[in-house]
Amino acid sequence: MADPRYIAGKKPHPRERRMIFRNVDRSGWDASIATYRKDGGYRELKKALKMKPAAVTDEVKASGLRGRGGAGFPTGVKWGFIPPDNNKPIYLICNADESEPGTFKDRYIIHQDPHQLLEGILISSYAVGAKVAYIYIREEFPEGAVILERAIEEARTAKLLGKKILGTDFECEIYIHRGAGAYICGEETGLIESLEGKRPYPRIKPPYFPAVLGLYMCPTIVNNVESLCHVKHVMAMGGKKYAQLGTPRNTGTRILCVSGDVQKPGYFEIEVGKLTMGELIEDLCGGMKKGRKLKAVIPGGSSAKVLRAGETYTIRDGDKEKTIGLPDIPMDFDSLAACGSMAGSGGVIVMDDSRDMTWVLNNINTFYAHESCGQCTPCREGSLWMKKITDRMLSGGGVPSDVETLVSVGNNIAGRTICAFGEACAWPTQSFVAKFPEEFKKHTSRRNIGKALNPETKTASAGLGD
């Protein structure tokens, strides 16, 4: 059973609250259905099938579960958007296109606990009335696809798929669909287009809201891997009990993926909002690297707006407002939004004082310029333009007008595109330049023109005068 993907027996941090990741790195655990069932697997499906589908949806609504893919939209409310008089087939799609840089949670669920996902999909399909569910898995997870195929075969053999599931009238098939290596396939309407065999050009909304006109123009629910797994736990606990986890409006647990300049990067499942940014970095991740200070954090995947150490934010505390610093921000949807960023997909990228922010932004810009689908003008042309400007800044060709141009290009993208990629690629530029203006000015000041950043270290602006 020596599988290199497992760090069997690695203990979760005591401040974690593991539900979704209960079996990740668990001793004696494997991805087989036998192991899963021995542990009580598919019990929640049985429970759900005894309820009316609408009652399952009501539980999910009561749980306050918010989508874990990035937007944080309430899952039960999303399900409720299927038109009541619908007579077309309904589809459920599991979005396993986890591709937001800094995010690495869904892959562990898929690799180590695929049946949890299948159970979540089956319960959700039952609730929304889908007889066919697709798992759209990114091309870069070839192992994951194999594991899921195997899990689906096991489930079929166990009569958990197909007709008459667990002896009821519920029928459902789950198919794996592999992506071909494009970030935009994680955008739900782009994903749907891709699943239909076309280029993943996101659709305009209105009119193409997936719950009404989704896959093959039929009502379609697209949920993230982690969100679907939570549905299983909502069934296990009951919506109300689940809602007591975390904080009000930010219920349940969620997995944070910490990367960057911390001692112990990794994944941590916490109760939403029960931990602050400082606690996450200091306690769970063992603090910053030796001798280094916290400089900035991107709290929700690379598209989230950057937060700068030393900044203060005003957030609501009950009825009152209070002023807090970066380490005090509770890790939940609303607080991070109030601080001007977002919880996004849970990818926390920590940067210390050795990082040159222009280089960081250039790194992000390179990603988004490469991943822009090219359908609509602002993102297609603007994402590469921003990358080229930061490229030039780093190679010593910056000019004083660059900073202004860079921000205005970002401003001309955000809010003006077909899909949220516009924001995803503009927010880094807008926030990095706004929060670290001195670093960008350094790269564009007349004195420093011609001075390239040390390509080896990519660190600090050591070679650059003020």
Add this chain to the structure above:
Amino acid sequence: MVASKDSGENLVSVQVDDHWISVPRGTRMIEACKQAAAEVPHYCYHPKLTSPGNCRMCLVEMGMPPRPSPGEEPELDADGHAKINWMPRPVIACANTVVDGMGIRTQSLLAKECRQGVMEFLLINHPLDCPICDQAGECTLQEYSVEHGNGQSRFLESKVKKPKNVEIGPRIRLDDERCVLCSRCVRFSKEVVDDDVFGFVDRGSHSVLTVHPDRKLENNYSLNTVDICPVGALTSNDFRFKMRVWFMRETKSLCTGCARGCNTVVGSREGKIYRQSPRENNDVNSAWMCDTGRMEYHQLENPARLTEPMIKRGKKHRTVDWPEAICRAARDLTKFKGEQLAIIASGRMTNEELYLTRTLAESLQPGVVDIVKREGEGDDYLSHCDKNPNVNGARKVLKIRSPGSKLKSIRKRIVEDKIKALLVIGEDLIDCGFTEGELSSLQCLVSSHIIANPTAKMSHVVLPGAGYAEKRGSMINATGRLQRLNKAIDPPGQSREDWEILHELNRAVDGCDGVTELADVFTQMASTLSIFKGLSLSRIGDLGVDVMDTGETVPLLEREARRVSEGLIVG
């Protein structure tokens, strides 16, 4: 104009730039703005195609009346409309439909900034090769640049390189660097002519338009993509580098390639036609035409054009002036009467020409009058299998019951020496099965043509006529629509418009006919034939009028109507 609330259930009130108008429910915002004379610039939007909303040029500010809670009265403005809550995000005007009480701002700071931003994005990687671009002068990049662009470029980087001068089909070239990726050509090919040959490859700023690697853009409607391309990405091999568009005179006319009668615009300069493109007519050809029809104008440039009247002496033709030719033709034709004389006219003639042929026949009393049938291949879009543009006109004006049915008996009676004289207008009889022997046995053969052909060669009198773009007149298309042909250029040399030739012949045979200009012919015709009653040449207008019910429909228009009813396109 303030729309009253009770102006009809299907009308909604919309505020466009502070003015309230009322438009039908379901109207696209961009069309509502157009009705309010607030034209919203756009690239990807085309009323005949689906709206992908990809160019983002039509972003406008939008607001909605607040939804009052039960029992609460909405706050009203001075006009009695609910106050509008403006949305912080701009919306595309092309794909969104209006709702009652909606507000649209096309001139707000946000709307202007959006347009300016998109213009800048579209131009940063554009080659800016307007001096050598065929689209110059009718390019929306140029036009919108003036109105919505920046005076200066902020782009200091090197531009993205893309394929240029790509032969994507026999008639069209693609310049990917000029392409704004609006997908109009992709959608036209897929949605209108079922030829899904275009596609985009690569992504981001490196996205390029291309055709499927194993295929070419060679359907018979391919050139429509050049028309709808808002920039110079798709250019027509036929037109490129020939003429600057601003030098061309545009004449509204018709295609005479088949019985469809597609409405056209003929572009010409100094007596030469440079291109012919479709003109929108939703009762005839939507906004399209076939490539075959579009290229028809080249027949007018045929080096074998007849440019002078000719009379045969012995075996040779000699050129003469018009009075002599007309005089000779009239003298020869009047020698024969009844059974001895036949007239073969053409379904390509205008109603006016057919009418003058009819009056001529009333004087000459020929035993038989017929036209030549011209059947070919049609398709499920616009191209009609009847390649004569005006058979319905021949039926109505010249009373031809069954076109071409009498040609066989004419031949027979020529062989039997019963028919001794023949007047042929616009047809090559050798091409219709007549033999040289038959024609040479005639004592009198008078014919009118535009291009030298065997029949002309056999004729005793040859009268050079005008091509379709060199004359005025009317025609009735396959669905019974009366439409007007307009003169774009003069006929070459001494050749004349056919109605003039026939008018002269009439006068020579019968004296005064009361006609001084073409409009008089139509007036006479309208007083004789009931289907033209109340009409005049000018009353036909640019889009024509229905004068017959032929029971025929246009498949392409029916499909378009279906897509309109499904809300997929505006139409």
